[in-house]
Amino acid sequence: xxxxxxxxxxAYREGVAAQxxxxxxxxxxxxxxxxxxxxxxxxxxxxxxxxxxxxxxDYGRHVWQQIxxxxxxxxxxxxxxxxxxxxxxxxxxxxxxxVVAFIAGRITKHDHPGNDVATKEQIRxxxxxxxxxxxxxxxxxxxxxxxxxxxxSSPGKLVNIxxxxxxxxxxxxxxxxxxxxxxxxxxxxxxxxxxxxxxFLLDVANSPDEVTSAQLEKIRQxxxxxxxxxxxxxxxxxxxxxxxxxxxxxxxxxxxKIERNKA
Amino acid sequence: MAGDRDAFRVLVERHSHNVFxxxxxxxxxxxxxEEVVQEAFLRAYQKLGKFEARANFGTWVYRIAANYAIDRxxxxxxxxxxxxxxxxxxxxMENDPVTLVRDAAPNPERxxxxxxxxxxxxxxxxxxxxxxxxxxxMRHWEGCAxxxxxxxxxxxxxxxxxxxxxxxxxxRLALQPFVGKGxxxxxxxxxx
Numbered sequence: 201x202x203x204x205x206x207x208x209x210x211a212y213r214e215g216v217a218a219q220x221x222x223x224x225x226x227x228x229x230x231x232x233x234x235x236x237x238x239x240x241x242x243x244x245x246x247x248x249x250x251x252x253x254x255x256x257x258d259y260g261r262h263v264w265q266q267i268x269x270x271x272x273x274x275x276x277x278x279x280x281x282x283x284x285x286x287x288x289x290x291x292x293x294x295x296x297x298x299v300v301a302f303i304a305g306r307i308t309k310h311d312h313p314g315n316d317v318a319t320k321e322q323i324r325x326x327x328x329x330x331x332x333x334x335x336x337x338x339x340x341x342x343x344x345x346x347x348x349x350x351x352x353s354s355p356g357k358l359v360n361i362x363x364x365x366x367x368x369x370x371x372x373x374x375x376x377x378x379x380x381x382x383x384x385x386x387x388x389x390x391x392x393x394x395x396x397x398x399x400f401l402l403d404v405a406n407s408p409d410e411v412t413s414a415q416l417e418k419i420r421q422x423x424x425x426x427x428x429x430x431x432x433x434x435x436x437x438x439x440x441x442x443x444x445x446x447x448x449x450x451x452x453x454x455x456x457k458i459e460r461n462k463a
Numbered sequence: 464m465a466g467d468r469d470a471f472r473v474l475v476e477r478h479s480h481n482v483f484x485x486x487x488x489x490x491x492x493x494x495x496x497e498e499v500v501q502e503a504f505l506r507a508y509q510k511l512g513k514f515e516a517r518a519n520f521g522t523w524v525y526r527i528a529a530n531y532a533i534d535r536x537x538x539x540x541x542x543x544x545x546x547x548x549x550x551x552x553x554x555x556m557e558n559d560p561v562t563l564v565r566d567a568a569p570n571p572e573r574x575x576x577x578x579x580x581x582x583x584x585x586x587x588x589x590x591x592x593x594x595x596x597x598x599x600x601m602r603h604w605e606g607c608a609x610x611x612x613x614x615x616x617x618x619x620x621x622x623x624x625x626x627x628x629x630x631x632x633x634x635r636l637a638l639q640p641f642v643g644k645g646x647x648x649x650x651x652x653x654x655x
Contacts (some may be wrong), residue, residue: 210631214602214626216609242642243635244603253493255483260476267475268499269469271508431602 206240237248258408265406268400329442331377332390336436339371339397343429344403347420358410367373368404373402393431401430471511475504478521482528488600489532490539491579491588499535503528522611529601529615533593580641591630598623599630 204212206228211217212224256262298299346364379394401424407419423429481655486499507514507524514523542543588596594616601607601615 206632207628210626214627214631216602216627227500238640240631240635243638244631246580246583246638246642247588247603247634250588252484252487252579255480255497259483263479263500263504264472264475267508268468268472270505271471276515429551 201230203230206236208234209237209240213244242451243293260407261408265403269402286384321393327397329439332382332394333436333439335374335378336432336439337377339401340429340432340436342367342371343423343432347423347429358412360410361404361407361416362409365407365409368401372398372401372405390435393435396428397428398430400426432460465608474520474524476603478524479504480559481521482524484534485525485600486528486606488534489596489610490505491531491585492608495532495535495539499532506531517622524613525605525607526611529597530570533597533615536596553632576641580638583641587634590637591633594618594626595630595633598626599634602627603604603631 204223208217208223212220212227219224227237342364373396375394379391379398382391382394404419405424407415411419469523474553482500482503483496487493487496490496490499503524506527507520510527514520529604588599591599599616601612608628609623612627613620616623616626618626625646
Protein backbone atom coordinates (compact mmCIF):
# COMPACT_ATOMS: atom_id res chain seq x y z
CA UNK A 201 0.00 0.00 0.00
CA UNK A 202 1.29 3.44 -0.93
CA UNK A 203 1.22 5.74 2.08
CA UNK A 204 0.21 9.39 2.15
CA UNK A 205 2.99 11.95 2.07
CA UNK A 206 3.41 14.42 4.90
CA UNK A 207 2.30 17.19 2.53
CA UNK A 208 -0.91 15.34 1.71
CA UNK A 209 -1.67 14.75 5.39
CA UNK A 210 -0.99 18.39 6.32
CA ALA A 211 -3.15 19.56 3.42
CA TYR A 212 -5.89 17.21 4.63
CA ARG A 213 -5.58 18.42 8.22
CA GLU A 214 -5.64 22.08 7.18
CA GLY A 215 -8.60 21.58 4.88
CA VAL A 216 -6.78 22.39 1.65
CA ALA A 217 -6.39 18.90 0.22
CA ALA A 218 -7.44 18.54 -3.39
CA GLN A 219 -8.92 15.08 -2.96
CA UNK A 220 -10.23 14.88 0.59
CA UNK A 221 -12.38 11.83 -0.05
CA UNK A 222 -9.42 9.83 -1.36
CA UNK A 223 -7.28 10.75 1.67
CA UNK A 224 -10.13 9.97 4.07
CA UNK A 225 -10.64 6.60 2.44
CA UNK A 226 -6.95 5.80 2.74
CA UNK A 227 -6.83 6.88 6.39
CA UNK A 228 -9.72 4.63 7.23
CA UNK A 229 -7.73 1.67 5.99
CA UNK A 230 -4.14 2.61 6.96
CA UNK A 231 -3.12 2.58 10.61
CA UNK A 232 0.35 3.93 9.89
CA UNK A 233 -0.96 7.05 8.14
CA UNK A 234 -3.52 7.56 10.91
CA UNK A 235 -0.71 7.51 13.47
CA UNK A 236 1.27 10.00 11.38
CA UNK A 237 -1.76 12.29 11.15
CA UNK A 238 -2.21 12.05 14.93
CA UNK A 239 1.39 13.20 15.44
CA UNK A 240 0.77 16.21 13.19
CA UNK A 241 -2.45 16.96 15.05
CA UNK A 242 -0.70 16.76 18.44
CA UNK A 243 1.69 19.52 17.40
CA UNK A 244 -1.10 21.69 16.02
CA UNK A 245 -3.21 21.06 19.13
CA UNK A 246 -0.32 22.21 21.32
CA UNK A 247 -0.03 25.38 19.23
CA UNK A 248 -3.75 25.96 19.68
CA UNK A 249 -3.20 26.35 23.42
CA UNK A 250 -1.08 29.46 22.91
CA UNK A 251 -3.19 32.22 24.44
CA UNK A 252 -4.37 35.40 22.81
CA UNK A 253 -5.00 38.15 25.38
CA UNK A 254 -8.52 39.50 25.58
CA UNK A 255 -8.32 43.21 24.75
CA UNK A 256 -11.55 43.85 26.65
CA UNK A 257 -15.23 44.22 25.79
CA ASP A 258 -14.77 47.92 25.12
CA TYR A 259 -11.89 47.40 22.72
CA GLY A 260 -13.77 48.40 19.57
CA ARG A 261 -14.68 51.71 21.13
CA HIS A 262 -11.14 52.19 22.36
CA VAL A 263 -9.79 51.66 18.82
CA TRP A 264 -12.25 54.21 17.50
CA GLN A 265 -11.15 56.73 20.11
CA GLN A 266 -7.55 56.22 19.06
CA ILE A 267 -8.11 56.65 15.34
CA UNK A 268 -11.08 59.04 15.08
CA UNK A 269 -8.98 62.19 15.25
CA UNK A 270 -6.48 60.75 12.76
CA UNK A 271 -8.99 59.93 10.05
CA UNK A 272 -8.40 62.13 7.02
CA UNK A 273 -11.03 64.64 5.98
CA UNK A 274 -12.77 64.06 2.67
CA UNK A 275 -12.47 67.27 0.63
CA UNK A 276 -14.90 66.06 -2.04
CA UNK A 277 -17.68 65.95 0.50
CA UNK A 278 -16.59 68.72 2.83
CA UNK A 279 -19.76 70.76 2.33
CA UNK A 280 -21.97 67.94 3.55
CA UNK A 281 -20.51 68.21 7.02
CA UNK A 282 -21.95 71.69 7.38
CA UNK A 283 -25.46 70.35 7.16
CA UNK A 284 -25.11 67.77 9.88
CA UNK A 285 -27.52 68.62 12.74
CA UNK A 286 -24.67 68.93 15.23
CA UNK A 287 -22.99 71.63 13.16
CA UNK A 288 -26.05 73.68 12.33
CA UNK A 289 -25.73 75.62 15.61
CA UNK A 290 -22.16 76.60 14.87
CA UNK A 291 -23.11 77.44 11.29
CA UNK A 292 -25.91 79.71 12.50
CA UNK A 293 -23.54 81.49 14.89
CA UNK A 294 -20.98 82.11 12.17
CA UNK A 295 -23.66 83.29 9.73
CA UNK A 296 -24.95 85.78 12.31
CA UNK A 297 -21.43 87.06 12.87
CA UNK A 298 -20.88 87.43 9.14
CA VAL A 299 -24.05 89.50 8.83
CA VAL A 300 -22.91 91.74 11.70
CA ALA A 301 -19.48 91.97 10.14
CA PHE A 302 -20.97 92.88 6.76
CA ILE A 303 -23.03 95.69 8.27
CA ALA A 304 -20.11 96.86 10.39
CA GLY A 305 -17.91 96.73 7.34
CA ARG A 306 -20.22 98.94 5.34
CA ILE A 307 -20.39 101.48 8.16
CA THR A 308 -16.64 101.41 8.59
CA LYS A 309 -16.17 101.83 4.87
CA HIS A 310 -18.09 105.11 4.92
CA ASP A 311 -16.11 106.32 7.91
CA HIS A 312 -12.73 105.43 6.45
CA PRO A 313 -12.97 105.38 2.71
CA GLY A 314 -9.22 105.44 2.20
CA ASN A 315 -8.43 102.39 4.30
CA ASP A 316 -10.56 99.70 2.69
CA VAL A 317 -8.20 96.69 2.71
CA ALA A 318 -7.01 97.20 6.28
CA THR A 319 -10.59 97.56 7.52
CA LYS A 320 -11.71 94.30 5.93
CA GLU A 321 -8.80 92.50 7.53
CA GLN A 322 -9.62 94.02 10.89
CA ILE A 323 -13.26 93.03 10.61
CA ARG A 324 -12.36 89.47 9.74
CA UNK A 325 -10.11 89.31 12.75
CA UNK A 326 -12.82 90.74 14.98
CA UNK A 327 -15.22 88.04 13.85
CA UNK A 328 -12.72 85.43 14.89
CA UNK A 329 -12.00 87.23 18.15
CA UNK A 330 -15.67 87.42 19.15
CA UNK A 331 -16.57 83.89 18.09
CA UNK A 332 -13.50 82.14 19.46
CA UNK A 333 -13.56 84.24 22.63
CA UNK A 334 -17.07 83.04 23.30
CA UNK A 335 -16.10 79.44 22.53
CA UNK A 336 -13.04 79.57 24.81
CA UNK A 337 -15.11 81.07 27.59
CA UNK A 338 -17.58 78.17 27.36
CA UNK A 339 -14.74 75.67 27.15
CA UNK A 340 -13.04 77.16 30.20
CA UNK A 341 -16.25 76.84 32.19
CA UNK A 342 -16.58 73.24 31.07
CA UNK A 343 -13.00 72.40 32.06
CA UNK A 344 -13.36 74.09 35.44
CA UNK A 345 -16.57 72.21 36.21
CA UNK A 346 -15.02 68.92 35.15
CA UNK A 347 -11.90 69.59 37.21
CA UNK A 348 -13.95 70.33 40.31
CA UNK A 349 -16.59 67.63 39.91
CA UNK A 350 -16.84 65.54 43.06
CA UNK A 351 -18.40 62.12 42.59
CA UNK A 352 -20.77 61.34 45.47
CA SER A 353 -20.07 57.68 45.22
CA SER A 354 -17.76 55.09 46.62
CA PRO A 355 -14.52 54.44 44.69
CA GLY A 356 -15.85 51.40 42.82
CA LYS A 357 -19.19 52.93 41.88
CA LEU A 358 -19.84 54.31 38.42
CA VAL A 359 -20.32 58.01 37.76
CA ASN A 360 -22.63 59.10 34.96
CA ILE A 361 -20.93 61.69 32.75
CA UNK A 362 -23.34 61.60 29.82
CA UNK A 363 -24.25 65.29 30.33
CA UNK A 364 -20.55 66.24 30.17
CA UNK A 365 -20.19 64.11 27.05
CA UNK A 366 -22.99 66.00 25.30
CA UNK A 367 -21.38 69.32 26.20
CA UNK A 368 -18.04 68.06 24.97
CA UNK A 369 -19.64 66.98 21.68
CA UNK A 370 -21.19 70.43 21.20
CA UNK A 371 -17.93 72.18 21.99
CA UNK A 372 -16.07 69.77 19.74
CA UNK A 373 -18.06 70.77 16.68
CA UNK A 374 -17.43 74.47 17.26
CA UNK A 375 -13.84 73.83 18.14
CA UNK A 376 -13.11 72.09 14.82
CA UNK A 377 -14.58 75.00 12.95
CA UNK A 378 -12.52 77.60 14.80
CA UNK A 379 -9.34 75.56 14.66
CA UNK A 380 -9.64 75.29 10.88
CA UNK A 381 -10.32 79.02 10.65
CA UNK A 382 -7.34 79.81 12.87
CA UNK A 383 -5.15 77.64 10.65
CA UNK A 384 -6.41 79.41 7.54
CA UNK A 385 -5.72 82.75 9.21
CA UNK A 386 -2.21 81.61 10.04
CA UNK A 387 -2.69 81.99 13.79
CA UNK A 388 -0.55 79.03 14.83
CA UNK A 389 -0.74 79.61 18.58
CA UNK A 390 -4.51 79.75 18.50
CA UNK A 391 -4.71 76.69 16.23
CA UNK A 392 -2.37 74.77 18.53
CA UNK A 393 -4.39 75.61 21.65
CA UNK A 394 -7.61 74.66 19.91
CA UNK A 395 -6.00 71.46 18.69
CA UNK A 396 -5.10 70.43 22.23
CA UNK A 397 -8.53 71.36 23.45
CA UNK A 398 -10.04 69.30 20.65
CA UNK A 399 -8.09 66.20 21.60
CA PHE A 400 -9.28 66.47 25.16
CA LEU A 401 -12.90 67.11 24.15
CA LEU A 402 -12.69 64.09 21.89
CA ASP A 403 -11.49 61.95 24.79
CA VAL A 404 -14.43 63.06 26.92
CA ALA A 405 -16.96 62.73 24.10
CA ASN A 406 -15.79 59.19 23.39
CA SER A 407 -15.60 58.06 27.00
CA PRO A 408 -18.15 55.56 28.26
CA ASP A 409 -21.39 57.09 29.59
CA GLU A 410 -20.48 55.84 33.02
CA VAL A 411 -16.96 55.93 34.41
CA THR A 412 -15.42 54.87 37.68
CA SER A 413 -14.09 57.48 40.10
CA ALA A 414 -10.60 56.43 39.07
CA GLN A 415 -11.38 57.07 35.40
CA LEU A 416 -12.86 60.46 36.26
CA GLU A 417 -9.71 61.25 38.16
CA LYS A 418 -7.68 60.35 35.07
CA ILE A 419 -9.72 62.80 33.02
CA ARG A 420 -8.97 65.50 35.58
CA GLN A 421 -5.31 64.61 35.57
CA UNK A 422 -5.26 65.01 31.79
CA UNK A 423 -6.56 68.56 32.14
CA UNK A 424 -3.84 69.32 34.64
CA UNK A 425 -1.00 67.45 32.99
CA UNK A 426 -1.55 68.98 29.58
CA UNK A 427 -2.12 72.44 31.03
CA UNK A 428 -5.21 72.76 28.85
CA UNK A 429 -7.15 74.97 31.24
CA UNK A 430 -4.21 77.34 31.65
CA UNK A 431 -3.71 77.64 27.89
CA UNK A 432 -7.38 78.18 27.25
CA UNK A 433 -7.43 80.89 29.94
CA UNK A 434 -4.41 82.72 28.57
CA UNK A 435 -5.65 82.76 24.99
CA UNK A 436 -9.20 83.54 26.15
CA UNK A 437 -8.07 86.52 28.24
CA UNK A 438 -6.08 87.87 25.38
CA UNK A 439 -9.07 87.65 23.08
CA UNK A 440 -11.28 89.37 25.65
CA UNK A 441 -8.85 92.27 25.81
CA UNK A 442 -8.77 92.56 22.08
CA UNK A 443 -12.54 92.42 22.01
CA UNK A 444 -12.85 95.22 24.56
CA UNK A 445 -10.58 97.52 22.61
CA UNK A 446 -12.50 100.28 20.91
CA UNK A 447 -10.21 100.44 17.94
CA UNK A 448 -10.36 97.52 15.51
CA UNK A 449 -8.02 94.64 16.32
CA UNK A 450 -4.76 96.15 17.57
CA UNK A 451 -1.58 94.51 16.38
CA UNK A 452 -0.16 91.87 18.66
CA UNK A 453 2.43 93.35 20.99
CA UNK A 454 5.52 91.56 22.22
CA UNK A 455 4.26 90.92 25.75
CA UNK A 456 1.17 89.17 24.40
CA LYS A 457 3.27 86.99 22.16
CA ILE A 458 5.50 86.05 25.08
CA GLU A 459 2.50 85.16 27.24
CA ARG A 460 1.00 83.00 24.51
CA ASN A 461 4.26 81.28 23.78
CA LYS A 462 4.63 80.44 27.45
CA ALA A 463 1.23 78.79 27.33
CA MET B 464 -19.90 54.75 2.21
CA ALA B 465 -16.67 56.71 1.66
CA GLY B 466 -16.23 59.39 4.25
CA ASP B 467 -19.11 58.24 6.40
CA ARG B 468 -17.50 58.35 9.80
CA ASP B 469 -20.50 57.07 11.69
CA ALA B 470 -20.82 54.02 9.47
CA PHE B 471 -17.09 53.46 9.70
CA ARG B 472 -17.23 53.70 13.47
CA VAL B 473 -19.73 50.83 13.54
CA LEU B 474 -17.39 48.75 11.40
CA VAL B 475 -14.41 49.52 13.62
CA GLU B 476 -16.31 48.54 16.74
CA ARG B 477 -17.59 45.37 15.11
CA HIS B 478 -14.32 44.06 13.68
CA SER B 479 -11.66 45.28 16.13
CA HIS B 480 -11.58 42.11 18.20
CA ASN B 481 -11.06 39.82 15.22
CA VAL B 482 -8.40 42.03 13.71
CA PHE B 483 -6.63 42.19 17.08
CA UNK B 484 -6.61 38.40 17.33
CA UNK B 485 -5.07 38.07 13.86
CA UNK B 486 -2.56 40.84 14.58
CA UNK B 487 -1.53 39.36 17.93
CA UNK B 488 -1.04 35.92 16.46
CA UNK B 489 1.15 37.36 13.76
CA UNK B 490 3.20 39.84 15.78
CA UNK B 491 3.21 37.83 19.04
CA UNK B 492 3.07 40.94 21.21
CA UNK B 493 0.28 43.21 22.32
CA UNK B 494 1.66 46.70 21.62
CA UNK B 495 2.45 45.77 18.02
CA UNK B 496 -0.91 44.06 17.63
CA GLU B 497 -2.72 47.18 18.84
CA GLU B 498 -0.72 49.32 16.47
CA VAL B 499 -1.56 46.98 13.60
CA VAL B 500 -5.27 47.20 14.44
CA GLN B 501 -5.28 50.99 14.43
CA GLU B 502 -3.19 51.27 11.30
CA ALA B 503 -5.34 48.69 9.51
CA PHE B 504 -8.50 50.69 10.13
CA LEU B 505 -6.83 53.97 9.20
CA ARG B 506 -5.63 52.44 5.94
CA ALA B 507 -9.03 50.89 5.35
CA TYR B 508 -10.65 54.31 5.74
CA GLN B 509 -8.23 55.86 3.28
CA LYS B 510 -8.94 53.10 0.78
CA LEU B 511 -12.70 52.97 1.26
CA GLY B 512 -13.16 54.20 -2.30
CA LYS B 513 -11.51 51.00 -3.54
CA PHE B 514 -13.65 48.74 -1.40
CA GLU B 515 -16.27 46.89 -3.37
CA ALA B 516 -19.64 47.03 -1.65
CA ARG B 517 -20.36 43.38 -2.42
CA ALA B 518 -17.15 42.27 -0.68
CA ASN B 519 -16.96 41.41 3.00
CA PHE B 520 -15.51 44.29 5.00
CA GLY B 521 -14.14 41.93 7.66
CA THR B 522 -12.17 39.93 5.08
CA TRP B 523 -10.94 43.10 3.43
CA VAL B 524 -9.69 44.70 6.63
CA TYR B 525 -8.10 41.35 7.57
CA ARG B 526 -6.01 41.53 4.44
CA ILE B 527 -4.96 45.08 5.17
CA ALA B 528 -4.06 44.12 8.76
CA ALA B 529 -2.08 41.07 7.66
CA ASN B 530 -0.11 43.17 5.19
CA TYR B 531 0.67 45.79 7.79
CA ALA B 532 1.54 43.12 10.36
CA ILE B 533 4.19 41.79 7.97
CA ASP B 534 5.61 45.31 7.64
CA ARG B 535 5.55 45.71 11.42
CA UNK B 536 7.32 42.39 11.98
CA UNK B 537 10.07 43.40 9.56
CA UNK B 538 10.42 46.73 11.29
CA UNK B 539 10.46 45.08 14.73
CA UNK B 540 13.16 42.66 13.64
CA UNK B 541 15.38 45.56 12.71
CA UNK B 542 14.63 47.34 15.97
CA UNK B 543 15.38 44.31 18.08
CA UNK B 544 18.35 43.03 16.12
CA UNK B 545 20.57 43.45 19.15
CA UNK B 546 18.28 41.75 21.61
CA UNK B 547 18.88 38.06 22.23
CA UNK B 548 16.08 37.11 24.59
CA UNK B 549 13.17 35.25 23.03
CA UNK B 550 9.75 36.82 23.49
CA UNK B 551 8.01 34.92 26.25
CA UNK B 552 4.68 36.48 27.02
CA UNK B 553 3.30 37.21 30.42
CA UNK B 554 -0.23 37.79 29.31
CA UNK B 555 -2.93 35.18 29.15
CA MET B 556 -1.42 32.79 31.68
CA GLU B 557 -4.95 31.67 32.47
CA ASN B 558 -4.83 29.83 29.15
CA ASP B 559 -1.42 28.36 29.66
CA PRO B 560 -1.11 24.87 28.20
CA VAL B 561 -0.61 23.49 31.70
CA THR B 562 -4.15 24.37 32.65
CA LEU B 563 -5.61 23.00 29.45
CA VAL B 564 -4.40 19.43 29.70
CA ARG B 565 -7.55 17.46 30.25
CA ASP B 566 -6.30 15.20 33.03
CA ALA B 567 -4.09 17.86 34.57
CA ALA B 568 -3.05 17.37 38.14
CA PRO B 569 -0.40 19.99 38.86
CA ASN B 570 3.02 18.53 39.37
CA PRO B 571 6.41 20.22 39.03
CA GLU B 572 7.49 18.05 36.12
CA ARG B 573 4.49 18.86 33.96
CA UNK B 574 4.60 22.52 34.92
CA UNK B 575 8.23 22.72 33.87
CA UNK B 576 7.45 20.89 30.67
CA UNK B 577 4.63 23.19 29.74
CA UNK B 578 6.67 26.29 30.38
CA UNK B 579 9.35 24.81 28.17
CA UNK B 580 6.82 23.81 25.52
CA UNK B 581 5.35 27.28 25.43
CA UNK B 582 8.77 28.82 25.08
CA UNK B 583 9.60 26.42 22.25
CA UNK B 584 6.34 27.22 20.48
CA UNK B 585 7.14 30.94 20.57
CA UNK B 586 10.62 30.24 19.25
CA UNK B 587 9.29 27.96 16.51
CA UNK B 588 6.74 30.57 15.40
CA UNK B 589 9.36 33.29 15.47
CA UNK B 590 11.64 31.12 13.33
CA UNK B 591 9.09 30.96 10.50
CA UNK B 592 9.51 33.38 7.64
CA UNK B 593 6.99 36.24 7.52
CA UNK B 594 5.17 34.56 4.67
CA UNK B 595 5.03 31.23 6.48
CA UNK B 596 3.80 32.76 9.70
CA UNK B 597 1.20 34.80 7.84
CA UNK B 598 0.03 31.77 5.88
CA UNK B 599 -0.13 29.58 8.99
CA UNK B 600 -1.96 32.16 11.13
CA MET B 601 -4.44 33.00 8.39
CA ARG B 602 -5.15 29.39 7.47
CA HIS B 603 -4.84 27.42 10.69
CA TRP B 604 -6.06 29.94 13.25
CA GLU B 605 -8.22 32.31 11.26
CA GLY B 606 -9.61 29.87 8.71
CA CYS B 607 -8.97 32.19 5.75
CA ALA B 608 -9.34 30.85 2.23
CA UNK B 609 -6.18 30.03 0.31
CA UNK B 610 -7.11 32.73 -2.24
CA UNK B 611 -7.14 35.39 0.51
CA UNK B 612 -3.76 34.23 1.77
CA UNK B 613 -2.45 34.32 -1.78
CA UNK B 614 -3.60 37.93 -2.13
CA UNK B 615 -1.78 38.95 1.05
CA UNK B 616 1.37 37.09 0.06
CA UNK B 617 1.02 38.39 -3.51
CA UNK B 618 1.47 34.86 -4.81
CA UNK B 619 -0.53 32.20 -6.62
CA UNK B 620 -2.95 29.93 -4.76
CA UNK B 621 -0.63 26.99 -5.27
CA UNK B 622 2.30 28.90 -3.79
CA UNK B 623 0.15 29.98 -0.82
CA UNK B 624 -0.85 26.37 -0.19
CA UNK B 625 2.81 25.33 -0.29
CA UNK B 626 3.63 28.08 2.20
CA UNK B 627 1.03 26.71 4.63
CA UNK B 628 2.53 23.26 4.19
CA UNK B 629 6.10 24.48 4.77
CA UNK B 630 5.02 26.33 7.91
CA UNK B 631 3.34 23.28 9.44
CA UNK B 632 6.29 21.09 8.48
CA UNK B 633 8.76 23.46 10.18
CA UNK B 634 6.61 23.76 13.29
CA ARG B 635 6.30 20.01 13.47
CA LEU B 636 10.01 19.50 13.13
CA ALA B 637 10.70 22.00 15.91
CA LEU B 638 7.97 20.96 18.32
CA GLN B 639 7.36 17.26 17.96
CA PRO B 640 10.13 16.28 20.44
CA PHE B 641 8.57 18.54 23.08
CA VAL B 642 5.02 17.42 22.39
CA GLY B 643 6.23 13.81 22.81
CA LYS B 644 7.75 14.71 26.17
CA GLY B 645 4.46 16.27 27.18
CA UNK B 646 2.67 13.01 26.66
CA UNK B 647 5.17 11.30 28.96
CA UNK B 648 4.88 14.07 31.57
CA UNK B 649 1.10 13.84 31.47
CA UNK B 650 1.25 10.09 31.95
CA UNK B 651 3.54 10.55 34.98
CA UNK B 652 1.17 13.14 36.43
CA UNK B 653 -1.82 10.86 36.10
CA UNK B 654 -0.07 8.00 37.74
CA UNK B 655 1.22 9.98 40.72
